[in-house]
Amino acid sequence: MERIEIIPLGGIGEFGMNCMGIRYGDEMIVVDAGMGFPEETPFGVDISIPNFDFLEEFRGDLTALILTHGHEDHIGALPYFLKKFNLPVYTSRFTMALAERKLEEHKMLDDVLLHRVEPNDIAEIGNFKIEFIHASHSLVDCFSLAIKTPLGTLIHTGDYKIDDTPVIGPPYDLKTLAKYGDDGVLALLADSTNATVPGRTPSERAVIPAFEEIFSETHGRIFVSTFSSSMHRLQIIFDLAHQFGRKVSVLGRSMQKNVEIADDLGILQIPHNTMISFGESRGLDDDEIVYLVTGSQGENRAALWNLATGTYKGMEIEKGDTVVLSARIIPGNDKNISRLIGHLYKRGANIIEEKRRLIHVSGHASQEDIKIMVETARPKYLVPIHGEYRMLFRHKEFVKNHVEGYSDENVILIENGDVLEFDERGARVLENRQLNRTFIDEESSGEIEYDVIRERKKLASGGAVSLVVTVDKKSGAIIGEPKISFQGVAGIDLTNGVATNARQTIAEAVGAMSKTQITDLNLFKENLRVHLKRFLQKEIGTKPVIVTTIVEI
Numbered sequence: 431m432e433r434i435e436i437i438p439l440g441g442i443g444e445f446g447m448n449c450m451g452i453r454y455g456d457e458m459i460v461v462d463a464g465m466g467f468p469e470e471t472p473f474g475v476d477i478s479i480p481n482f483d484f485l486e487e488f489r490g491d492l493t494a495l496i497l498t499h500g501h502e503d504h505i506g507a508l509p510y511f512l513k514k515f516n517l518p519v520y521t522s523r524f525t526m527a528l529a530e531r532k533l534e535e536h537k538m539l540d541d542v543l544l545h546r547v548e549p550n551d552i553a554e555i556g557n558f559k560i561e562f563i564h565a566s567h568s569l570v571d572c573f574s575l576a577i578k579t580p581l582g583t584l585i586h587t588g589d590y591k592i593d594d595t596p597v598i599g600p601p602y603d604l605k606t607l608a609k610y611g612d613d614g615v616l617a618l619l620a621d622s623t624n625a626t627v628p629g630r631t632p633s634e635r636a637v638i639p640a641f642e643e644i645f646s647e648t649h650g651r652i653f654v655s656t657f658s659s660s661m662h663r664l665q666i667i668f669d670l671a672h673q674f675g676r677k678v679s680v681l682g683r684s685m686q687k688n689v690e691i692a693d694d695l696g697i698l699q700i701p702h703n704t705m706i707s708f709g710e711s712r713g714l715d716d717d718e719i720v721y722l723v724t725g726s727q728g729e730n731r732a733a734l735w736n737l738a739t740g741t742y743k744g745m746e747i748e749k750g751d752t753v754v755l756s757a758r759i760i761p762g763n764d765k766n767i768s769r770l771i772g773h774l775y776k777r778g779a780n781i782i783e784e785k786r787r788l789i790h791v792s793g794h795a796s797q798e799d800i801k802i803m804v805e806t807a808r809p810k811y812l813v814p815i816h817g818e819y820r821m822l823f824r825h826k827e828f829v830k831n832h833v834e835g836y837s838d839e840n841v842i843l844i845e846n847g848d849v850l851e852f853d854e855r856g857a858r859v860l861e862n863r864q865l866n867r868t869f870i871d872e873e874s875s876g877e878i879e880y881d882v883i884r885e886r887k888k889l890a891s892g893g894a895v896s897l898v899v900t901v902d903k904k905s906g907a908i909i910g911e912p913k914i915s916f917q918g919v920a921g922i923d924l925t926n927g928v929a930t931n932a933r934q935t936i937a938e939a940v941g942a943m944s945k946t947q948i949t950d951l952n953l954f955k956e957n958l959r960v961h962l963k964r965f966l967q968k969e970i971g972t973k974p975v976i977v978t979t980i981v982e983i
């Protein structure tokens with residue numbers, strides 16, 4: 431029997447790491463390959479990606495990777511994905527430019543086949559016919575996908591909001607969506623990020639009045655921090671700067687790069703002579719300059735953080751400066767942002783946050799946008815995606831209660847690792863497989879083994895003990911006293927004798943061992959570790975990581 435399988439690898443029941451396999455017959459396409467930002471930043475790991483090994487069993491079926499838009503939670507894992515599965519990639523011009531930069535950093539640009547597509551292009555990939563539908567979002571050049579298969583059509587919204595008046599580009603292409611609605615849509619896979627928010631999401635244009643006020647009432651320097659990918663927002667700042675006789679200088683590598691790409695592609699229309707270098711900006715009066723800076727999330731190495739802490743080369747935030755934080759707080763970043771704001775206040779800056787004025791709007795569909803989406807696509811089944819479980823659930827409840835014709839039967843909640851199957855008889859979740867995430871080391875861009883994370887976790891909770899024992903190579907006799915040092919182990923201080931007793935326990939253990947037990951170094955090491963472990967557990971009740979070193983002389 432014909433069937434379609436939907437297999438999410440990430441992005442369902444969590445924020446970020448969006449990735450989904452869609453299979454028909456013996457062909458499978460993958461939509462997005464996103465990064466995740468683990469909220470707890472466990473043990474020095476800031477980045478995670480989906481566990482692509484899961485797709486190994488479908489290796490022979492995989493035909494293409496489709497990228498809906500250029501946010502990191504949709505393309506951040508691209509190099510890691512392509513290293514495992516070198517598939518042709520289909521995406522828009524702006525997303526492609528961002529993807530190319532990423533692949534270049536990983537030195538793999540020459541090995542990858544990238545197809546640039548325009549809105550309403552149709553890519554025929556085996557049994558799949560995919561139309562790219564222009565979607566409005568906080569970024570530009572974004573797509574929803576109409577994925578036609580012999581069994582029926584799926585609509586994957588990507589990230590979207592229904593913006594009737596975006597700053598750059600046309601509104602959401604509801605006309606094309608409606609055409610599919612008329613022909614019949616089997617399932618709508620839809621963004622849930624803002625499903626808990628009532629009403630419509632304001633247009634990207636909605637922030638203009640508040641920014642106009644800020645520009646007209648400020649006489650000092652203005653610093654605007656926003657996501658470096660928020661093109662509509664950047665365009666607004668360039669336009670207002672021009673209108674109010676200010677120049678714009680862009681600080682921070684990711685912002686400079688993105689502005690350069692968007693300027694080259696003609697996505698940003700930067701008014702003539704408005705953008706200047708940092709060096710040029712230093713010669714201007716305070717009321718003649720706006721700085722666009724990275725670091726709205728309080729990131730410790732970003733431009734705004736450095737300006738706020740006096741570590742930016744050649745300039746710092748001073749009394750009289752106005753700092754506009756034009757971004758939402760990504761879950762998990764609250765503390766960093768709070769510290770950043772503290773530093774800015776200490777320097778006497780005036781801070782304008784989202785809470786006080788309309789200087790930021792979301793890029794995701796609120797409940798009334800969702801209603802428009804569902805009523806236009808009129809799918810047989812709705813599958814909420816992109817969001818924590820709470821958001822998926824509320825998405826379902828909202829549609830059940832506010833859109834006619836939807837009930838528990840045709841709004842389907844799935845989680846990462848579920849296999850959702852459609853066939854002529856209907857839809858069902860077949861199985862759930864446990865999916866681990868893969869952690870990435872930011873410095874080396876390499877994968878971090880799960881064992882390493884487990885070790886770090888142990889270190890964080892129990893600390894470490896190092897034991898050094900010196901033995902005579904010939905006789906096997908122990909030389910001098912065992913040396914034990916403690917790092918971050920609770921219950922140990924120099925006065926309570928635990929260290930002395932530990933040393934004594936080890937010395938006694940060694941005394942009781944036979945010569946062969948000592949000359950087999952691996953056995954000796956393991957024996958010592960076990961003795962010390964037992965002792966520490968009994969004495970202080972913790973399980974630190976124990977590192978044993980045998981020195982032979």
Ligand SMILES: [Zn+2]
Nearest residue numbers: 499501567589
């Ligand atoms: Zn997005």
